[in-house]
Amino acid sequence: MTLVEANSTYVACPFSNAVIAGLRELDQQKFGYDRLRGNGIDVVHRKVTAVDTKSRSVRLDDGKQLAYDRLVVAPGIDLRFDAIPGYTEASAEAMPHAWKAGEQTLLLRRQLEAMNDGGVVVMSAPANPFRCPPGPYERASLIAHYLKTHKPRSKLILLDAKDAFSKQKLFEAAWKELYPGMIEWVSLSFGGQVTRVEPATRTFITEFGTHKADVANVIPPQRAAAVAAIAGVADQTGWCPVDPVTFESRLQPGIHVLGDAIIAGGMPKSAFAANSQARVCAAAVVDLLRERTPASPKLINTCYSLVAPDYGISIAGVYQPANGLLTDVPGAGGVSPMEAPKSFRAQEATYADAWFKTITRGVFG
Amino acid sequence: MLGAITGVIAPALAMAASPPGAASCLGCHTVNGGDNPVPPIGALEAEQIVSAMQAFRTGARPATVMDRVAKGFSDEEIKAIAQWYASAKPK
Numbered sequence: 001m002t003l004v005e006a007n008s009t010y011v012a013c014p015f016s017n018a019v020i021a022g023l024r025e026l027d028q029q030k031f032g033y034d035r036l037r038g039n040g041i042d043v044v045h046r047k048v049t050a051v052d053t054k055s056r057s058v059r060l061d062d063g064k065q066l067a068y069d070r071l072v073v074a075p076g077i078d079l080r081f082d083a084i085p086g087y088t089e090a091s092a093e094a095m096p097h098a099w100k101a102g103e104q105t106l107l108l109r110r111q112l113e114a115m116n117d118g119g120v121v122v123m124s125a126p127a128n129p130f131r132c133p134p135g136p137y138e139r140a141s142l143i144a145h146y147l148k149t150h151k152p153r154s155k156l157i158l159l160d161a162k163d164a165f166s167k168q169k170l171f172e173a174a175w176k177e178l179y180p181g182m183i184e185w186v187s188l189s190f191g192g193q194v195t196r197v198e199p200a201t202r203t204f205i206t207e208f209g210t211h212k213a214d215v216a217n218v219i220p221p222q223r224a225a226a227v228a229a230i231a232g233v234a235d236q237t238g239w240c241p242v243d244p245v246t247f248e249s250r251l252q253p254g255i256h257v258l259g260d261a262i263i264a265g266g267m268p269k270s271a272f273a274a275n276s277q278a279r280v281c282a283a284a285v286v287d288l289l290r291e292r293t294p295a296s297p298k299l300i301n302t303c304y305s306l307v308a309p310d311y312g313i314s315i316a317g318v319y320q321p322a323n324g325l326l327t328d329v330p331g332a333g334g335v336s337p338m339e340a341p342k343s344f345r346a347q348e349a350t351y352a353d354a355w356f357k358t359i360t361r362g363v364f365g
Numbered sequence: 366m367l368g369a370i371t372g373v374i375a376p377a378l379a380m381a382a383s384p385p386g387a388a389s390c391l392g393c394h395t396v397n398g399g400d401n402p403v404p405p406i407g408a409l410e411a412e413q414i415v416s417a418m419q420a421f422r423t424g425a426r427p428a429t430v431m432d433r434v435a436k437g438f439s440d441e442e443i444k445a446i447a448q449w450y451a452s453a454k455p456k
């Protein structure tokens with residue numbers, strides 16, 4: 001069993017919005033791979049540059065080849081720097097995305113810290129599908145928390161390429177209660193779609209007008225990371241169709257794909273979902289290697305969002321294969337109740353924190 | 366890139382025989398506990414898991430999220446998960 005991973009340190013995205021808001025340090029997001037090495041896993045910090053599906057081998061950026069019986073690919077996303085005119089990789093200095101945690105996270109935080117009281121923060125969120133559907137709204141909430149605490153005359157405008165978003169009613173009710181007048185959400189129908197950006201002046205251009213930002217955060221459209229296309233497992237949408245029982249690619253036998261990169265039906269692109277999928281996929285791979293038929297699985301997802309440090313909300317779902325996709329089990333799942341005492345929101349914030357500890361310990365040891 | 370599967374390598378062999386849904390419990394629950402407000406699942410008897418899940422499902426037992434999760438599982442599925450955790454004791 002060989003684990004090929006380009007980076008020797010993993011920087012986790014969940015809770016990185018709290019880093020942006022100054023509530024947490026980036027070091028708390030960092031994890032290494034050393035504890036996996038003892039478990040009979042070869043960890044190789046290299047980039048995969050080619051996959052030969054005929055000879056069933058993978059080429060690394062040092063030229064080495066690795067043969068495989070089954071290949072499991074969980075490459076995450078690439079940000080599309082070809083989707084919004086004016087938004088290139090170089091523009092991410094002036095208008096950070098912070099949608100891959102690391103330097104970008106710190107850059108956005110520093111820009112918020114440097115902003116004057118009374119400044120305007122403008123964010124833009126993409127159309128579906130994208131990594132972490134509630135993420136932009138959690139970010140808007142925690143930035144508003146920072147502004148309310150440190151720069152109370154400031155304002156946040158969130159330009160959205162959608163007319164609806166995850167946990168919307170809960171977010172909007174909480175914004176009204178915690179950050180009245182501070183967050184302006186502009187939906188697609190009201191001109192939220194960004195058609196161009198001008199990084200030099202931190203300006204967003206929409207069909208309805210222009211917004212000049214003191215701090216700008218562009219969350220651009222995304223696709224499965226490049227290696228998915230290299231391996232031939234991504235389709236024309238940029239994402240990867242898979243069998244919902246085994247996570248085997250519908251395009252390349254012997255290659256399994258999971259996490260943000262796949263077309264998962266009802267399951268969102270979340271770390272919780274990726275982890276649930278990984279467990280099912282690992283069991284299926286063992287079954288297939290032993291020439292047994294994997295049983296039809298059930299998977300769970302739970303995504304917590306922090307609206308404030310002591311105010312958590314969640315969305316949950318249970319999924320099973322149906323019509324070739326992972327589909328919501330009817331009657332299960334849903335969001336936190338609209339009416340709930342403060343203690344309930346505080347408890348969900350505590351569980352969010354516990355979830356992060358459990359999942360990162362489970363993955364990295 | 367094989368990254369996401371890492372945490373499941375050690376338990377993968379055990380998980381291969383696990384009933385539908387069991388693997389996802391470990392997204393939030395540990396098996397053996399530790400410093401965590403979420404109850405460790407391996408410390409529970411099969412009957413305790415079954416009665417808790419049934420009470421979450423009907424709403425008899427208050428919850429933040431387990432009510433929404435429990436509604437996705439039938440009596441038979443709950444029983445299978447409970448028996449598996451009570452006997453298999455995965456790491």
Ligand SMILES: Cc1cc2nc3c(=O)[nH]c(=O)nc-3n(C[C@H](O)[C@H](O)[C@H](O)COP(=O)(O)OP(=O)(O)OC[C@H]3O[C@@H](n4cnc5c(N)ncnc54)[C@H](O)[C@@H]3O)c2cc1C
Binds near residue numbers: 014368
């Ligand atoms: C702001 C923010 C907040 C979030 N909050 C939450 C949350 O609260 N809860 C939640 O569940 N999810 C959350 N998410 C989503 C979560 O981060 C992703 O869903 C999760 O990381 C997906 O896992 P993955 O394994 O698919 O991809 P990744 O975590 O991106 O892992 C992919 C890995 O593959 C490696 N890789 C890629 N290409 C190659 C190659 N060619 N060669 C070698 N290695 C390669 C990469 O280096 C990377 O380490 C959040 C995301 C963001 C941006």
